[in-house]
Amino acid sequence: MIITDITTFPLRIPFAPGTDSADAAWGPKGLKAVDSLLVRVTTDEGAVGWGESFGFIGAPITGEAVEAAVAPACVGQDPLRIAPLMHDVQRQLHVFGRAGPLMHGLSAVDIALWDIAGKAAGMPVHQLLGGGRSADLPCYASLDAYADPDLVRAAVRRAIDSGFVGVKLHEKEFREISAARDEAGPEAALMVDVNCAWTPHEASAIAEKVRPLGLTWLEEPVWPPENFAGLAQVRSAGVPVAAGENVSTQLGFQRLLESSAVDFVQPSPAKAGGVTELSKVFTLAALHNTPVMPHTFYDGPGLLAALHASAVLATPETMIEWRYFDLEAQIYGDALTVRDGRIRVPQGPGLGLDPDPDVISAYLIR
Missing domain, CATH: 3.30.390.10 (Enolase-like, N-terminal domain)
Structure with missing residues (x-):
């Protein structure tokens, strides 16, 4: 062949x-x-x-x-x-x-x-990787950016009511983050991704401010994303830090983990090298006692790749990112959905699903 x-x-x-x-x-x-x-x-x-x-x-x-x-x-x-x-x-x-x-x-x-x-x-791919331990995996809703507390509240409420185990914001202001915590309640997992918005000094100051909100993690708080020392500085402010979607190859993740810069590492199978590199990152992260939270801000085979690898290699902390967008259509139609906050790992050959022609x-x- x-x-x-x-x-x-x-x-x-x-x-x-x-x-x-x-x-x-x-x-x-x-x-x-x-x-x-x-x-x-x-x-x-x-x-x-x-x-x-x-x-x-x-x-x-x-x-x-x-x-x-x-x-x-x-x-x-x-x-x-x-x-x-x-x-x-x-x-x-x-x-x-x-x-x-x-x-x-x-x-x-x-x-x-x-x-x-x-x-x-x-x-299925998860069997090629050694056999899946999980038939389904917990999901959090990864929201759009709204920059409006009322819109954030509405989106958070809809996600929580739909059964998601947590919510990730793409907001940079305290008022939206605080509104999300108020709406979600104290027990729900709440994450904030700011896409490399701040200097380490700025990020550390904001981390101190949001610490009482009990974030599960603050994601990519520092520009540039390869400033691993800056991430470690923010982490020292007492808020868990997540990063890794802009890192590629096993060596890049080794450097990130050796820098003690993150509490959660976020390889993106559609950026970092596919299933091959993602599997290596799971193993590398385990050696550093760091949970993997795959970055899957997409809806197609990249998401399925993360599902199959996570079914085999994930730790109990691992959650799958579900892009919570209201699109006209989904790449897999209704064949891939989240129910009661969990997503099933496809069991058919290969990735288990083909895109809807x-x-x-x-x-x-x-």
Whole structure:
């Protein structure tokens, strides 16, 4: 079996009628739709695997990276030799950077190869990884950015009433964070992701202010994200810190963990190297007694990759991030949902689900 084709599918799915996005931290103000990038790998024997890269405004750049660099390095190779192929492609392309679009694109291809491997073996990816211990996993709702206490309260209430075990905000002001805690109550897990907003000094001061709110974690409080010493400084203020979505490769995570910078580490399978690197990070984090909270702010194969790896390797603290957006359509339709705060790990071969072809056709950016 050899890889014969790698094709990208950029999707743009609008928010459902009657909903609107505020000033999103990860995209332009007034975001009206969400861009995703799916990647399909096909073999000479007709096997098909699906992967996903982190999307939003970076989707076109990553698509170009896949088509110009990653795909030519993979076509003609054995799709079942995943680890050596990914190692060889990383070495071949390292001169262009070890993070960003090339690694995001490589992540998508890696996920697709695991999908093919599972389908070829007739078993789900979690069995290839050693056998899943969990049929389902707890989920928290990862909210849009609202910058309005009333909108935050409404979103938090809806998520809690829907059964989510916790809520993550993308807010930077104390009034919104405090409103969320008031609405969620003292027992619910409450996380805040500020997307690398502050200097270590600013972040430490804000950490002191929010400490009485009992956050489960403060996520990526420091700019730049590779300032691990700055993260450690914020952590010393007494608020748990989480980071890692902007780290790639095993060595990057080793440096993060050795810096004692985080209470929770957040590898992103659609950014950091796919299932192959995600599995390594779980093992590395266990050696540092640090729980893994996969970054999965996407809805497609990247999310499934995290589910399968977590089913095998997660600790009891691990929660799955569910992007709590009101989109017109979901990549898997109704086949992947959260019920009573938990998400089932697909049990079919490979990732267990293929993207809905009608959704791809309707929302493909042509």
